[in-house]
Amino acid sequence: MTAGIVDLTELQRDAFTELVNIGVSKAAASLRKMIGVQVLLSVPAVEIVSQAQAARMIGEREASELVVVQQDFTGAFAGRALLIFPEENGRELVRAVAGEELSAEEVAELEDEALTETGNVILNGCLATMANLLQRTLSMSLPEVRRGDGPRIFQSAGDDSADALVLFLYINFSVRERDIRGYIAMLMDLPALESLKVLIDGFIERAIGETEP
Template sequence: MQILLSELERDALTEIVNIGVSRAAASLRRLIGAEVLLSVPSAEVISRQAAAAMIADREQEPLVAVRQDFAGPFSGRALLILPAANGASLVRAVLGDSVDDAEALALQDETLTETGNLVLNNCLGTMANMLRESLTLSLPDLDHGAPAALFASGMRPEEEVAGVVLFLYINFSIRNHDIRGYIAMLMDMPSLAMLQQLIASFISSVMDDTAGSP
């Protein structure tokens, strides 16, 4: 079973996620007290192995990921993946200059987990709301490792080889920090098929609203 999103479906999904990360940016702005810009240029559906290889090709340094499971009409696991140095920059931007390096290091995992939770909650919550559904989210966890290990963390062996990844590149701009990262949503085929149906319904409703406008 193979599921391919049409160009229109990819564009709609990218726009939905961009609204979610914009809301995450607004929340971070209130937390940090400085301008925060987040953007997701594109969304694509690829295999888990291809997603891991793509990140491994781009990133040579260790990675850190905040992960949350989600359940509802479509279920899976969401990851916010950052190069370790970018994660440290994000933590420094959140904590500010009043915290010294030793304290920042001590608070790094906790701060990164909370910040990742904020970003993923906004993305998943916005997706659910705009698709007129609801999702239940787990508490966030933090993992370190290579891309393949991050995708497999906490999964049963039979889950590790199955499923696909909704893969999103994400750009952060916070104060003077330019931070790159990735959002990956790991789903099985039935969940992706349901998501595709919901996106198609969303597109139809938008088109109907547009057609009905004076």
């Protein structure tokens, strides 16, 4: 199976990128309420790749271990959402969220809790907003924190997901004047991606209908 089977048209890709951008903006607003400072997130591009390609893309960019917050989602389309940081960026995010004055030991103690809470806000906010714009609802599992390199993260995503494709997003965070880079990945099988494409087409039709006189 290759990603080419579910290639998005340019219009579908633009529409999906817009959905993601709105979702991430909503998540940033929720994060800002949680920590009380401005949070900027940007999503420059969306790609559909295989799990092996996603692992390779992260491996080419990140030499360090990765920390991941993951949540399963079910509903009109289903899959697993991953919020991925290089380990040091994860610690920076903890300091930004929990406070500048923390010692290294305190950061280590709070890391999983802060990452879980942050990941839950970002992934839930992003996916719930996207589902709402697609006029559907999603249910989200509780977040889990995992660590490992790219191949381990994607290969251990579930025994039944060897053929899953990955909607891969590179994101930039700016929190408390810290630049924190990360990734959002959505692992979905072919039927789920086809369902998502149908929903995106409906979103495009509604958008076009609203702009016509």
